[in-house]
Amino acid sequence: MARLGHEFTSPDLLREALTHASLSAPTRASNQRLEFLGDRVLGLIVAEALLKADPEASEGELAPRLNALVRKETCAAVAEAIALGDFLMMGRSEMLSGGRRKTAILGDAMEAVIAAIYLDAGMERTRKLVLKLWEPHLKGVEGRARDPKTALQEWAQSRSMPPPEYVVVDRSGPDHKPNFTIEVRLRDGSSARATAASKRAAQQSAAKSLLAVKETEHG
Template sequence: MARGKPDPAALEARVGHSFRDKDLLHWALTHVSASSHRPDSYERLEFLGDRVLGLAVAHMIYESFPGDSEGELSRRLAALVRKETCAEVAEHWGVGPHIRLGEGEAQAGGRKKRAILGDICEAIIGAVFLDGGAEAAERVVREAFGPKMMEAGRNLRDAKTALQEWAQARRLAPPRYRLVSRSGPDHAPAFELAVEIEGFAAAMGAGSSKRAAEQAAAAAFIAREGVEA
């Protein structure tokens, strides 16, 4: 192996799964910018991994919190499967050096982008499911997401939910999200949105998807106004 070249076996060890089909891991690490055909990128595996992750986490929290109501379980699920948490897991796995990116995306810092890291996490989980089955995938999810489930103080509500509940408690109209701008190429868009609540100045947020930008805007409003999330 050439000096400095990322070791796939080391990544497999950190993920907790040794792939029989090494192409699946390669596929899971391939961004659309490095693929000549969109189906050859990680997007299909990400689609599958998102569903596998949701089921595995739902099973884990169902067992771990027998006294929780359906609503409490739903909030725990949302907090654990959100892209931000998936990006944290991908960083813990150390996937950055292994991601295959086009030259432009690599120069733009794609290996550190939270959206890409979150996608890669889900794609790897999808690849594990195809390579080793549901039990292998759930084992990987429990190992990676279990400690986060028990982290003291982990917010069970996302920023949008917290802001909406804050507004409702004060009998204000629900927050409104307005698209301010969209830029960047199709494979790496950037969105800027504003969240507006009557009687307050708008707060801005940016992200690689409208959903991420909305969350960022809500978080900015919460931080500025001292909303207890």
């Protein structure tokens, strides 16, 4: 793929990275194993870049930036920018259902391609390509990292879930200084709670907590 800026020494690695599970067979591996590796390689490269870009940032500031840059939605956006979906190999039913445009599929494929480049050419080459592809997202990451509600909604949407539900489960304190406890719920039954002096702040805090749990579970 010319748009990647990398010519593979082992084309079979790229072929595997572009093969969706719907087309896998005993003689044709899907990109799931490469996706597993690519997720870790991407995380390391982005973490290093964030540390270098802001030497004074705390772990609490860096973690949401990292999550914003490595989550499936961002990986899918990068994949869309290089038209990666046009090259994916998948089963007919998945293709007819719009698989080439699905966030989860594009995100997984992008991570698999990163792993393929890593195995083909090593970390230094992979780092250069990732930083080039992620440059637009790295520039504005502070703003996106500060909005957990949007991030959680995008996470749910990419997995065909309805938007998260926010419920006030408790209100305490005097009228001039209230405290709100908000519970955010996803259709899969998972939830998280947070308390703050405003509903919005409690919603953001609850969304951040639940998003951290879900991203840890799903990688």
